[in-house]
Amino acid sequence: MAKRLIILGGGESGVGAAILGKQKGYDVFLSDAGNIAGKYRKELDEYGIAYESGRHSEERILGADEVMKSPGIPEKNELVKKIRKKGIRIISEIELAYRYKGNSRIVGITGANGKTTTTSLIYHICKTAGLNVALVGNIGYSFAKQVALDPKELYVAEISSFQLDDIHEFRPNVAVLTNITEDHLDRYEYKFENYINSKFRIVENQTADDYFIYCEDDPVTMEHIGRFAIKSNLLPFTMNKEPNQGGFIKNGQMTVAVRDERMDMSVYDFTLKGKHNQYNTMAAGIAGSVLGIRKEKIRDAVQTFESLEHRMEFVSTVRGVDFVNDSKATNVNSTWYALESMEKPTILILGGVDKGNDYSSMMDLVKEKVKAIVAMGTDNRKIHEAFQNDVPVIVNTGNAREAVHAAFHLANKGDVVLLSPACASFDLFKNYEDRGNQFKDAVREL
Known part of the structure; x- marks a missing residue:
């Protein structure tokens, strides 16, 4: 009988592990308590991998021979405690x-x-x-x-x-x-x-x-x-x-x-x-x-070797607040990756020309990590509509300097201000480089 491999978490590592497990003949089931991003659902469907999102079917999970847990799920999670108690081996993707x-x-x-x-x-x-x-x-x-x-x-x-x-x-x-x-x-x-x-x-x-x-x-x-x-x-x-x-x-x-x-x-x-x-x-x-x-x-x-400019580029720390330039994030997926790597409370600068963005895949990460959004674009309605219920503070600004000042004002020592717009830049800027450079100049002026 095929070994039952349960995967907790439907992000990059979970879906990758599911694909490898399936290829090696395991009976694979992936479970994510939150939302699974569209691109990952597509991959799971493509490889014929059974999965669930928005819940954990406990009985099925506790019937596993082995559990691969996403690195984002802590040990103090109730389900993880139950898996440990049952003596089921937990492994990481690596x-x-x-x-x-x-x-x-x-x-x-x-x-x-x-x-x-x-x-x-x-x-x-x-x-x-x-x-x-x-x-x-x-x-x-x-x-x-x-x-x-x-x-x-x-x-x-x-x-x-x-x-x-x-x-x-x-x-x-x-x-x-x-x-x-x-x-x-x-x-x-x-x-x-x-x-x-x-x-x-x-x-x-x-x-x-x-x-x-x-x-x-x-x-x-x-x-x-x-x-x-x-x-x-x-x-x-x-x-x-x-x-x-x-x-x-x-x-x-x-x-x-x-x-x-x-x-x-x-x-x-x-x-x-x-x-x-x-x-x-x-x-x-x-x-x-x-x-x-x-x-x-x-x-x-x-x-x-080029350090990657405008891609998660550390700009500087001003009075305990870190500033990160991720201007190259011109789509929701890129901003999703940027947020996933954030380890401090984040003030997120978003906005620009919206190419019909669907912000829903970012929602869980925004709830978890973002304390305020600074919208920077000529039309910020969609950002307000998407996040008004989940983010306590959303501020509109009209240029990079205003955005940096507003974000700095909202930040406390130990926070990070992340420019990761999820949009194209050609409303207020020539291109994403120009946007990143204006952001960096404004930070240096603080």
């Missing part, structure tokens, strides 16, 4: 993907900050070197779906602590931990220790054939690294000393040393600016070297 990856290698990147940049740069290094590689995980494309539909020899995966919470066998050949700062403590019983343990799970199944790349200048990492029985080869990166294996920066020069290979490069040649990005670049350079990529190719990649 665990399922790992099970069927074949001989492919995995680079897994986790950390509180810098993981998206580091992941994107490692992927860029691998692409520059001509490797058969895919970019997967927390970055927006399901690892399981990639394994099912377009398997590669190498996967570069951005991994959140929530995804690591439900691994069993998952083992990256190369693990990168960028740093650890207090984050998501609401999901870890407000114990920083639990979050730290979660991050270090990335190395728990590694063997002496694997590599662990970590920041030796990160106090939390260094305070706790001794508690874990790490079997893999340690490759630290630092700006304070000169390890003979790993990476360091001294006098504006980055050195990466792995096995017998050494590579030097001036930090002035990095396209990514800022000290935090020097750390990210060291981590990525070491990973490239571990994968056996020639130093010329790594140098090339580091010099040609």
